[in-house]
Amino acid sequence: xxxxxxxxxxxxxxxxxxxxxxxxxxxxxxxxxxxxxxxxxxxxxxxxxxxxxxxxxxxxxxxxxxxxxxxxxxxxxxxxxxxxxxxxxxxxxxxxxxxxxxxxxxxxxxxxxxxxxxxxxxxxxxxxxxxxxxxxxxxxxxxxxxxxxxxxxxxxxxxxxxxxxxxxxxxxxxxxxxxxxxxxx
Numbered sequence: 001x002x003x004x005x006x007x008x009x010x011x012x013x014x015x016x017x018x019x020x021x022x023x024x025x026x027x028x029x030x031x032x033x034x035x036x037x038x039x040x041x042x043x044x045x046x047x048x049x050x051x052x053x054x055x056x057x058x059x060x061x062x063x064x065x066x067x068x069x070x071x072x073x074x075x076x077x078x079x080x081x082x083x084x085x086x087x088x089x090x091x092x093x094x095x096x097x098x099x100x101x102x103x104x105x106x107x108x109x110x111x112x113x114x115x116x117x118x119x120x121x122x123x124x125x126x127x128x129x130x131x132x133x134x135x136x137x138x139x140x141x142x143x144x145x146x147x148x149x150x151x152x153x154x155x156x157x158x159x160x161x162x163x164x165x166x167x168x169x170x171x172x173x174x175x176x177x178x179x180x181x182x183x184x185x
Contacts, residue, residue, distance in 0.1 A: 080129050087121040090114060126169070134168035134179045136161050144168060146178040156184035 094114020098107055126132070134144045140159050145168070153162050161181045168179030 080125075083125040083128060087118050087125060090118040090121050094118065130172045131176065132170050134170055134175075136164040136168075136179050136181055140181065140183045144170070144175055144178055146180050147183045148180050149182045150185050151182050153184040158184055160184050 091114070094111055094117075097110040097114060102110070136145065138160065140147060140161055145161065148165060151162050153160075156162050160183065162184050163182045164179055165182060166177075166180040169176040
């Protein structure tokens with residue numbers, strides 16, 4: 001064989017070897033990339049599952065809190081209502097005592113006692129629930145008083161409350177009902 005042919009064959013083998021090496025490297029890179037893609041897909045799937053679980057937990061918590069909110073609103077006055085049962089019982093006892101065979105003066109006295117006890121129970125219940133009476137001593141305050149009439153009074157200055165016609169009440173710092181008053185001219 002001639003030198004030229006040997007060189008040509010050698011060169012062709014070198015090219016083929018280089019191509020084989022490149023092919024092997026490409027296959028290794030492809031395998032490496034495929035492994036990386038598979039790992040990333042697995043991580044993505046795991047992240048999606050975590051997200052879906054967290055989202056489901058969030059939605060469940062949201063529903064539970066919404067339900068609790070409505071229950072709190074529905075039953076907010078439950079304690080107050082239970083506390084009003086005592087004055088109701090007192091009124092019923094007062095009425096039952098009126099049915100007894102007693103003379104008129106004794107009956108009136110029992111009714112008066114029953115009504116006074118009921119009023120005391122109501123006031124205690126109101127205080128327990130931070131319901132207080134609007135003060136009507138002194139100057140008229142349009143924030144808590146409702147002037148329904150003006151009267152002449154020598155004992156009061158103009159704008160002072162002369163008489164309370166209906167009590168007003170405040171729950172903590174919120175006005176439930178203003179006091180109806182008459183004020184001096």
